Amino acid sequence: MKALRFDQIGSLDALALAEVPRPPALSGEVVVRIHAAGVNPSDFKNVLGKFPYTTVPRTPGRDFAGVVVDGPAGLLGQEVWGSGRELGFVRDGSHAEYLALPAAGVARKPATLSFAEAAASGVPYLTAWEAVERIGIGAGTRLVLIGMGAVGTAAHLLATARGADVVVGVRRSERADELRARGVEAIVLDDTEKFAAQVRDRFADGAQAVFDTTGFWLPAAITALGTGGHIAVIAAPADGHERVPVLDLYRRGGTLVGVNSARHDTIASAASLNSLGELFDSGALPVPTGIVARPLDQAVQTYRELAAGANDKFVFTNTEH
Structure with a gap:
């Protein structure tokens, strides 16, 4: 699968798109096929070394929306979204085609939101x-x-x-x-x-x-x-x-x-996302706007734009699997 990777911190020069093995679903985990992944300031700051607990090599990215393709039978095929402090920092994150994480760390994606809209909403x-x-x-x-x-x-x-x-x-x-x-x-x-x-x-x-x-x-x-x-x-x-x-x-x-x-892991984040999802689906919260969708192939360029001061809400999309 394609994944954005960095093997050292301190410079965006370490970022590159690479082919890596698709992660397996370990006990108690799911694998999500990523349809969209949000990009946040913490993502490029992570590569620049602003978070001392980050381990490398690593795939960055905290926010995601996609479909469960491996894991507990009750979750297979479910459209989900998620986020969490460990993603992109101490375990591989969402700026890839597939993501493995705890099964309790995914929440049902609001039906009113597209994958890109859901992925853009995580951290904010x-x-x-x-x-x-x-x-x-x-x-x-x-x-x-x-x-x-x-x-x-x-x-x-x-x-x-x-x-x-x-x-x-x-x-x-x-x-x-x-x-x-x-x-x-x-x-x-x-x-x-x-x-x-x-x-x-x-x-x-x-x-x-x-x-x-x-x-x-x-x-x-x-x-x-x-x-x-x-x-x-x-x-x-x-x-x-x-x-x-x-x-x-x-x-x-x-x-x-x-x-x-960033204090909250994927499981705690999923609980909050479930509450937020109810607000989106009820109409209490409007559908997010102003999203700039880009293919994962443009990830390195996008990171550089954000580090240079761009204020757009970027989302990486995966249309081919």
């Missing part, structure tokens, strides 16, 4: 799901969402589906105008000193929850927080450190929550 929606769950987003929650990338977009849709009162903060006025044209309430973030006032112009008692998907607004988020509020973060400055107003945080009774989808 799992990250957003953990954030809205852990900071208690529900009906009427006053939420400020900072950033509208893949995770921010997923979080906005999930929070809206739960009935939250959401304001989105973005850096560019053009982006804010685009969001407003789509009916999304947006503010322009251009000055950390003004952030709390911007939030209180909308929420007089401050935000009950702030989800910073960018890693640059934590100190300002604390000053905008209402009593007993929660802040979720998924990123940090380049050096990993931030100076924060701790006095403001504890006086408000605030809670800081770190969200990291």
